Amino acid sequence: MTTTRRLGRSGIEVSAIGMGCWAIGGPLWDGTQPLGWGEVDDDESVRTVHRALDLGATLFDTSSNYGAGHSERVLGRALAGRRDRAVIATKFGYPTDEETRQALGEDASPEYARRSLEGSLRRLGTDHVDLYQLHLGGLPVPRALDLVGTLEDLVAEGKIRAYGWSTDDPASARAFAEAGPHCAAIQHDQSVLRDNAAMLAVCAEFDLASLNRGPLAMGLLTAKYQDAPTARGGDDVRGVAPEWLDWFTGGVPRAEWAQRVARVRAALTADGRTLAQGALGWLLARSPHTLPIPGCRTVAQAEENLGALAYGPLPEAAFAEVERLLADLRTAPADA
Numbered sequence: 001m002t003t004t005r006r007l008g009r010s011g012i013e014v015s016a017i018g019m020g021c022w023a024i025g026g027p028l029w030d031g032t033q034p035l036g037w038g039e040v041d042d043d044e045s046v047r048t049v050h051r052a053l054d055l056g057a058t059l060f061d062t063s064s065n066y067g068a069g070h071s072e073r074v075l076g077r078a079l080a081g082r083r084d085r086a087v088i089a090t091k092f093g094y095p096t097d098e099e100t101r102q103a104l105g106e107d108a109s110p111e112y113a114r115r116s117l118e119g120s121l122r123r124l125g126t127d128h129v130d131l132y133q134l135h136l137g138g139l140p141v142p143r144a145l146d147l148v149g150t151l152e153d154l155v156a157e158g159k160i161r162a163y164g165w166s167t168d169d170p171a172s173a174r175a176f177a178e179a180g181p182h183c184a185a186i187q188h189d190q191s192v193l194r195d196n197a198a199m200l201a202v203c204a205e206f207d208l209a210s211l212n213r214g215p216l217a218m219g220l221l222t223a224k225y226q227d228a229p230t231a232r233g234g235d236d237v238r239g240v241a242p243e244w245l246d247w248f249t250g251g252v253p254r255a256e257w258a259q260r261v262a263r264v265r266a267a268l269t270a271d272g273r274t275l276a277q278g279a280l281g282w283l284l285a286r287s288p289h290t291l292p293i294p295g296c297r298t299v300a301q302a303e304e305n306l307g308a309l310a311y312g313p314l315p316e317a318a319f320a321e322v323e324r325l326l327a328d329l330r331t332a333p334a335d336a
Contacts, residue, residue, distance in 0.1 A: 003056055003309045005291060007087065008184035008209035010162035012130060014087045017280055017309055018059030019052045019302065020213075020295035024074050025067025028096065030103040036067055040297055042074050049078035051299045053085055055306040061089040061187070061211065061293045063135055064120050065103065068096035072123035083126055089185075089211070090124070091166060092116035093135035108136055108143050110150040117159060131185055132160040134176075137167040141175045148180045155182045166213065170198040177206040187211035190290065191221065192268070192282040192322060193260060195330060203289040212283055215292035216305075220247050220257055221279040260329060267321040268314070277308040282322060285313035 005016045023037040024045040049060070060079075062071045072090065079086050092113050095104040107116075113134075120129060132151065134144060144165060151163045164185035165176045173186040183206075188199050190212040203210040216222055247257055261275075268278025276294070283292045296302040314322070323330070 002312070004058075005288070006209070007059075007131065007162065007291070008164075008203070008289070009207040010131070010182070010184035010209075012087060012161065012184075014059040014209075014291065015057045015306075015309070016284060016291065017057065017306060018061055018089075018211075018291060018293040019049070019057050019305075020293040021060055021062035021071045021075055022066045023295045023297040024048070025062075025069075025071030026101075028065065028067055028101050028103065035103060036101075037295075037297065040067075042077075044298055045074045046078040048296050048299050048302045049075060050082075052296060052302045052306060053082060055302065056309055057302070057306055058085060059087045059089065059291065059293065062124075063091035063094070063133075064116050064123075065091075065094040065096045065135070068098045068101040068103075069119065069123050070098075070101075072120055076123055076125035080125060087130045088124060088126065089131035089133060089164075089187075090120050090129050091133040091135035091187075092120070093139075106136055108134075108139050108147070110147055113147055113150050114154070117154065121159070128159055128161065130161045132163045133185070133187055134163075134165045134167075137165075137169070137172075139167075139172075141172055144172065144176055145179050148176075148183075151180065152182060164208070164211070166211075168196065168199070170196075170202050173199060173202045173208070174206070177202065177208055183208070185209035185211050185291075187213050187293075189214050190283065190286075190292075191215050191217050192264065192279050192326070193217055193221070193257065193329065195286070200287045200289065204287065208289065209291050210287060210289045212290055212292040215283055216276055216279055216294050217247050217257070217261075218295075220253050221261060222276045223274060260326065264322050264325050267318050267325060270318055271311065271315065273308065273311050274304055276304055277311055278314065278318075280305065280308040281311055281314035282319060284308075285316075285319045
């Protein structure tokens with residue numbers, strides 16, 4: 001069973017499933033709007049990273065703004081003495097106040113890209129980041145391309161090995177890949193519930209890694225949410241969902257999405273996988289470029305998510321059955 005994939009044209013080998021580190025950052029706020037996943041136990045987070053490493057994970061995705069830098073600090077603590085076993089991906093573009101844990105808008109300037117990296121390196125306790133990603137998904141392409149020279153300089157200086165863009169727009173991804181020799185990855189929303197065929201086509205054309213943000217639909221594609229949906233608290237982004245987060249309402253899964261998960265649950269779990277493992281297996285079967293990065297905040301979550309590596313891609317027949325069952329979803333939005 002192949003358990004590794006290439007990080008696009010960087011040639012860096014990574015685990016086929018990584019670990020997303022948004023949740024271990026703890027609270028982040030934009031005024032009164034929560035942008036984090038609630039309070040977190042840092043010791044458990046460290047144990048989770050260690051367990052993920054033991055289970056074969058090498059790719060860890062974080063950001064300078066997750067928990068206003070707290071995610072990077074915790075990840076750096078967990079990787080102390082283990083840095084050579086990890087491929088670290090982080091992001092820039094959203095300044096924060098580390099003391100108040102408040103978001104401070106956006107900054108797409110080349111100067112900020114360099115300054116933000118220095119902060120990330122300090123918090124992570126490392127001298128380089130393996131993948132440095134522009135976090136501003138809706139940034140106009142000309143402004144994103146203004147960053148390429150600085151990013152190439154950072155590669156030449158050895159501070160980053162490759163870079164990418166977290167965006168859901170295929171045209172933006174194409175332009176960035178064409179302009180950036182060391183652009184190696186696009187991070188985008190991708191799950192069995194929300195396929196992005198156009199983005200996967202760009203990744204295939206330019207040999208980019210497709211880092212799958214939201215591979216479990218922020219928890220919706222887990223048995224826990226399906227069997228016992230519990231409303232999230234007021235400091236959890238899912239409890240007071242911003243406009244861009246349409247999986248939840250009032251802290252619980254929206255009925256139309258939950259119904260679609262129920263529709264494919266049997267096909268995803270037919271060979272003994274859990275629901276989450278089936279959803280991750282679907283992604284591995286979808287394209288050779290996909291790299292799911294499900295978030296983990298407990299050892300148990302790491303064990304379940306990375307247990308999907310042993311199963312590998314969803315079998316062809318099961319994949320086809322899922323596609324048959326979701327044929328209407330592939331052509332219409334959830335709230336159409």
